[in-house]
Amino acid sequence: MNYLPLFPVYVVDFIGALLMVIFSLIAFKYAKRLTELQPKSVLWTYMFWFCMALVALAVSRGVGHSVRFVLLYFGYPHIWKSIAPISGGLNTITFTSVAVLTFYYSNVRAVIERVRSDADALYHANIQLQKAQEALKKLNQNLEQMVEERTRELRESEKKFRGLFEGSKDLIFFCNGDHIIEDINPSGVELLGFEKKEDIIGRPFKDFFKDEEHWKDLNEEVNKKGHATDFETKLVRKDGSIIYVILTISVMRDEFGRVKGCEGIGKDITKMKQVTESLIQSEKMASVGQLAAGVAHEINTPLGIILGYAQLLEEDFEDNKDAYESLKIIEKQANICKRIVADLLKFSRSSSDDITTELDINECINDVLAVTEHSLNMDRIYVNKNLSRDIPHIKGSKEKLRQVIINILNNAHHAIGNEGIIGIWTEYDKEKDEIKVIIGDTGEGIPPEIQHKIFDPFFTTKSVGKGTGLGLSVSFGIIKDHGGYIEAQSPPKEKRFVDAGMETVMIIHLPVNRENDEKRNDS
């Protein structure tokens, strides 16, 4: 075979060209559909123009090849020769267009990819920002809620502690680093005898200490340990009176551990102190009473014998004047001793046998004054009586109570010396159901250092031979037998007595209904 027919080539060209046109149109249809579905897609735009160019290529080529086939088939090659360059030129334009589109698309795609990448980054950043904003918002809300909750807790805590601070019956105070009082509770203000806390705030805490040594000791302890516990001291009130307190103090520090002040609590133990002292006094009295009773009992018998023999000897020596005088002195001194012994026995013996008689205390006072007023007036001492008419009767021993009043009046007389006033008040305290007999004098007053000794047996300020020191001790015992007690105030606590010029007042408390009182004491 030395040739190959070209007819099959032209047939394939003809059919292929037709198929190319058909399939390019189908492809174009889908590309167009895609651009309609997603008009913003660069890919579909590229596909659209890619297909468009290929359709043009297919049509140009298809038509060209078909026309060539027909013209050549029907013997018009010269016509085809003139058309052929146009067909070829169109073909060149079409696939050049496809090439340009491809290069162009690649660049656009890269740009779009970059823009999309930036947009994605921006989108993600935006999402992150939104998340952060939401988290921040949530945190903010939580924070607000937390702050609100914490504020409420703080308010409640503040209320609680404020209540404790304001309502406490103890002294609570705060000082700064220079020991200047910065705040104090109402009880503290009252305890120190002030009316408002502004009068105390700004004053050094040291000023309220009675003993400077105590202040130094306290300061040293607080500086050393950071706190002081149960430190007992005396504070001076506004009016100058003394109160006993137990202080507990702690140092306050700031967040850097530096001392910024101190806080403290003080408990008023004045009353407790008085009660304790009274108890000690009672115990002392009881001990002394027992001792005195023993001594009195032992002395009483030989004293009786001395007195008896002295009287017998007096009869034998009536003619001997010197001996008789001496025996009379012995008898007199023995009688004095006997009276002392009798007093001691009265002090020590607690007997209620004869203290059941119903009596009027005013009557007792008047009885005593009837006897003693004359001698008082001799020394220009006048008695100012303020006896209440509305006082109930009490049960007791008229004689013993008279003795108590005489003893106290004697002491007042001694304290005044010459020229003065003795005030006597009687009154009924309904609340306590007791009668108070107050005997005051305008004398020199009792020095503070001996005030706690005045009820001790044999304690006296009188010169030797003028007093035995048993008057107040015996009185103490008698009043105690009546269920009451004696209180000495020098100077007097109540203003009315001070205004009346009294320097010392002795207050006798006597219960009206002793049985109730005893029951109350028992319970």
Added chain:
Amino acid sequence: MAKKLQKILLLGLFFIIFSQNDALAVQVHGPPEGFLVHIMGHVFFTAALIFLIYILHKYPIDNFKAWKYFKISIFFWLIWNLDTFMVHILSVRLPQKAIVKGPHLVYLKLVGPFDFERLLYYFGKFDHFLCVPAMVCLAISLKHFCKKVEKDMDSIGSDVGSF
């Protein structure tokens, strides 16, 4: 790499254009110019297709059916382009007496001796066996793209992906 390739191609084109001796501002173009432009068009098209294949290779897209057909289509277009380029060159080299014309198209024949070049020319003339499958694959690819986009738009309206 893509930019470098583009630059080389543009430089080549520039060289081809300006290396013509008679190239003046306004001139009458002789007969070989049309052929040369056509050949250059094929070169340009080939380069674009190679570039596209390179892009598809560099930025691989999901193994979605539409993309598979698209790649096959591009491959066929490339083969077709090389085939037509080759046939154009061979037709120039073919002696005039190699094609015997008759009174009718049916009698047109390619005469021997049939060496490799002449056989290559003859079978290369059946280029529609390459371009028709290329166009079919492109149509199928676009059809799948359409279906996918319609389906996605019905559900979430997302994109198919891009390259």
